[in-house]
Amino acid sequence: MAFPHDRPRRMRRTEALRSLVRETTLAPDDLVWPLFAVPGQRVRNAVKSMPGVFQLSVDELVAEAQAGYEAGVRSVILFGVPEKKDAAGAEAYAEDGIIPRAVRALKQKVPGLVVMTDVCMCEYTDHGHCGVLKPARVGAPGQELVVDNDLTLPLLAREAVAHARAGADVVAPSDMMDGRVAAIRKGLDEAGFSDVPILSYAAKFAGAFYGPFRDAAESAPREGAGIPRDRKGYQMDPANAREALREVALDVAEGADMVMVKPAVPYLDIVRMVRERFEVPVAAYHVSGEYAMIKAAAQAGWIDEERVVLETLVCIRRAGADFVLTYCARDAARLLTGGRR
Numbered sequence: 001m002a003f004p005h006d007r008p009r010r011m012r013r014t015e016a017l018r019s020l021v022r023e024t025t026l027a028p029d030d031l032v033w034p035l036f037a038v039p040g041q042r043v044r045n046a047v048k049s050m051p052g053v054f055q056l057s058v059d060e061l062v063a064e065a066q067a068g069y070e071a072g073v074r075s076v077i078l079f080g081v082p083e084k085k086d087a088a089g090a091e092a093y094a095e096d097g098i099i100p101r102a103v104r105a106l107k108q109k110v111p112g113l114v115v116m117t118d119v120c121m122c123e124y125t126d127h128g129h130c131g132v133l134k135p136a137r138v139g140a141p142g143q144e145l146v147v148d149n150d151l152t153l154p155l156l157a158r159e160a161v162a163h164a165r166a167g168a169d170v171v172a173p174s175d176m177m178d179g180r181v182a183a184i185r186k187g188l189d190e191a192g193f194s195d196v197p198i199l200s201y202a203a204k205f206a207g208a209f210y211g212p213f214r215d216a217a218e219s220a221p222r223e224g225a226g227i228p229r230d231r232k233g234y235q236m237d238p239a240n241a242r243e244a245l246r247e248v249a250l251d252v253a254e255g256a257d258m259v260m261v262k263p264a265v266p267y268l269d270i271v272r273m274v275r276e277r278f279e280v281p282v283a284a285y286h287v288s289g290e291y292a293m294i295k296a297a298a299q300a301g302w303i304d305e306e307r308v309v310l311e312t313l314v315c316i317r318r319a320g321a322d323f324v325l326t327y328c329a330r331d332a333a334r335l336l337t338g339g340r341r
């Protein structure tokens with residue numbers, strides 16, 4: 001019987017004691033910083049719904065990544081807004097597209113940085129979906145369209161190869177098509193990039209937390225005749241946990257080197273379950289809506305932003321994430337190192 005001698009409070013008396021028994025650490029190199037690349041020179045467009053986040057031309061993106069690197073952030077993940085969009089998302093796999101150009105510049109100017117690239121179609125298609133559209137049923141009346149899973153797979157593989165050829169260290173498919181990890185793995189291997197790992201967005205839930213991101217990546221599904229209004233046809237139902245495990249198992253079986261749960265905070269139970277069930281590294285994406293809520297409350301003076309950011313990130317780690325993708329990366333890194341860098 002523990003009581004009355006077991007008093008955990010004894011170990012909370014001083015900061016030195018607390019840090020001695022702390023179970024979870026948070027360091028700048030646990031963080032991945034998402035950055036948005038746009039065409040042009042010296043472009044720095046503020047994203048209104050994400051204070052502190054900008055759409056950056058490649059030159060500005062390099063400077064931003066450099067500043068993050070100096071603060072201790074060792075990894076970035078890139079999203080691209082192309083010059084032009086079309087129905088097939090051709091700019092997604094163009095060898096001189098916005099992402100290959102950004103990757104090449106980063107590898108040259110910040111050689112120690114881990115450069116991850118998002119692999120998806122939604123930033124490049126004019127309809128804003130993560131794959132190509134086709135009529136829902138051949139010969140059916142009306143114009144209803146659906147995302148065609150299997151037509152999309154070779155395009156994703158081409159996109160990943162284009163990123164790898166530019167020097168990407170990690171490719172991260174976020175489209176949620178079935179079989180895309182195997183298709184990308186095969187494409188990379190055949191093109192001579194068997195060393196490039198895949199971080200799969202394995203459990204990506206359809207929901208409302210991505211709104212601000214779609215402003216930044218200009219990737220919201222467009223309204224139009226027959227175009228699906230949302231991504232519920234391929235992303236997961238927020239109510240499902242067992243299905244998340246099934247998605248992760250499929251991606252691992254297809255060759256995913258790392259898996260991601262997205263969003264983070266409302267889905268920490270999923271992070272924990274994935275951590276306990278699988279041996280691969282687990283990432284969590286602290287998404288735009290989660291970031292925007294912290295920023296908005298801080299701007300209103302209702303919360304202490306610095307403390308909320310660090311508490312949020314350490315809790316995501318405690319749930320089982322090996323690393324966290326977050327728009328707070330550079331600011332958190334500076335807080336963690338006390339401005340010593």
Ligand SMILES: [Zn+2]
Nearest residue numbers: 120121122130
């Ligand atoms: Zn997408």
